[in-house]
Every structure is written in C-alpha cells, then in structure tokens.
Amino acid sequence: RTLGGLLAHYPVRYEDRDTLSSIEDSWGKTVENPGHIASFLALCEDRGHFTFRDREIARFQFTDGKRRVDVAAWSPRHRFFKKGGWYLLTGKLKALRNELSLNLLDYEIFDEETEGSLNLGRIVPIYPSTENLAQKRIRQVVATALEYVEEEDRDWQVPPSLVKER
Numbered sequence: 001r002t003l004g005g006l007l008a009h010y011p012v013r014y015e016d017r018d019t020l021s022s023i024e025d026s027w028g029k030t031v032e033n034p035g036h037i038a039s040f041l042a043l044c045e046d047r048g049h050f051t052f053r054d055r056e057i058a059r060f061q062f063t064d065g066k067r068r069v070d071v072a073a074w075s076p077r078h079r080f081f082k083k084g085g086w087y088l089l090t091g092k093l094k095a096l097r098n099e100l101s102l103n104l105l106d107y108e109i110f111d112e113e114t115e116g117s118l119n120l121g122r123i124v125p126i127y128p129s130t131e132n133l134a135q136k137r138i139r140q141v142v143a144t145a146l147e148y149v150e151e152e153d154r155d156w157q158v159p160p161s162l163v164k165e166r
Contacts, residue, residue, distance in 0.1 A: 003145055003148065003149070006141065006142065006145050007142070007145060007146070007149070009127060009128075009138075009142070010127075011125035011126055011127050012126055012127065012128050013125075013126045014123050014124065014125055014126065015037070015039055015090065015123070015124050015126055016123050017039060017088070017119070017121065017122060017123070017124050018121060018122055018123065020039060020040055020041050020088075021038065021039070021040050022040060022064050022066060022067065023038075023040050023042065023062075023063075023064045023066070023067040023068075023069050023093075023100065024066060024067045026038035026039070026040050026093055027067070027093050027095075027100060030092070030093045030094075035092075036092070036093075037090060037091065037092060037105065038089075038090065038091060038092065038093050038102070039088065039089070039090045040064060040088075040089060041064065041086060041087070041088055041089075041110055042062035042063060042064050042069065042086070042087060042089055043062060043063055043064070043065075043084070043085070043086055043087075044060055044061075044062055044081045044082060044083050044084065044085050044086075044087060045061045045062060045063045045068070045083070046060070046061040046083065047059070047060050047061075047081060047083055048060075055074075057072050057073065057074060058072070058073040058081075059071070059072050059073070060072075060073065060081050062087070062089065062102075067100065068099075068100070069089075069093065069100040069101065069102050070099060070100070070101045070102070071089070071091075071101070071102050071104050072101070073104065081107075085109065085110075086109075086110040086111070087107050087108065087109060087110055088107065088108045088110050088119070089102060089104065089106075089107050090104075090105050090106040090107065091103045091104040091105040091106070092105070106126070106135055108134075108135070108136050118136075118139045118140065118143055119135075119136050119139065124139065125139065125142075127139075127142075
C-alpha cells in the first residue's frame with residue numbers, strides 16, 4: 001500500500017533475457033540440467049483445444065522457425081494467444097513422444113514496445129504475484145516507484161533473512 005511496501009516486494013528470482021536462446025538450444029540446456037527454466041521468443045503457429053476430465057484445455061503450437069513446441073493452457077488467461085502473434089515464453093521443456101512441450105510458467109506478448117524495455121535485453125526480476133497481475137506490469141510499477149526515490153536513498157539492503165530464504 002506504500003512506496004516502501006512496494007520496494008520491499010523483492011523478486012523471487014532473476015532471468016537472463018540479454019540473449020534469448022532458440023527452442024533447440026533451450027532443449028539442450030534442459031537435457032544437461034533438468035531444472036533449467038527456458039526462455040525463448042516464438043510465433044504462435046496454431047491453436048486448438050481438447051477435453052481432459054470434463055475440462056476444456058487450450059492447446060497452442062509455437063515455433064521459432066526451426067523447432068516447434070506445444071503448450072497446453074489450463075488457465076483461461078492463456079486463451080488470448082493469437083495465431084501469428086509473437087510471445088516470449090518461459091517454462092520447463094520436456095519431450096513427449098518425440099515432441100517438445102512446455103510447462104508454461106510465464107509469457108509476455110512481444111511487440112515493438114517489448115524490445116528495449118524493462119522486459120528484454122537485460123536481466124529481469126521475477127516477482128511473486130497473483131494470477132491476475134502480470135510480471136511486465138509489476139516491473140513497470142517498481143521502475144516508476146524508483147524514479148521517485150532520491151539517489152542517496154537508494155542504498156538500502158535486502159534483509160539478511162530474505163537472502164537466506166531465497
């Protein structure tokens with residue numbers, strides 16, 4: 001509710017989006033390190049749906065021009081992926097019947113505003129959030145809040161107890 005409260009809303013992790021990997025390179029990193037969280041830019045090539053236990057699940061197919069990956073979206077908020085749209089996808093890759101699938105953790109629409117923004121071309125913070133609050137929006141709000149903090153007041157430290165937890 002306060003500026004201090006917002007600035008004390010620390011990230012849970014950081015992602016290196018300075019150089020994006022291809023789907024193939026991300027898969028190679030996943031094979032080497034099964035806990036690897038992949039981030040790559042991909043085009044939504046196809047969309048559809050299927051039913052699982054009386055629940056309709058959206059299915060999307062993405063490509064980076066060389067390799068394809070399937071994404072099943074359980075949440076209604078994922079249903080807005082548009083065929084022909086570019087997205088920055090983040091999640092865990094796995095192989096299923098010689099096809100790659102992505103357990104989607106986060107996504108962002110990629111457009112002219114995304115390039116050179118707080119969300120790409122740098123190391124970006126990933127904040128704890130509710131399902132309805134996008135990472136892109138949290139980063140915008142925190143960046144705006146930091147503009148109101150005087151330079152000499154920016155020397156605070158993360159509490160040691162949080163450093164140990166995370």
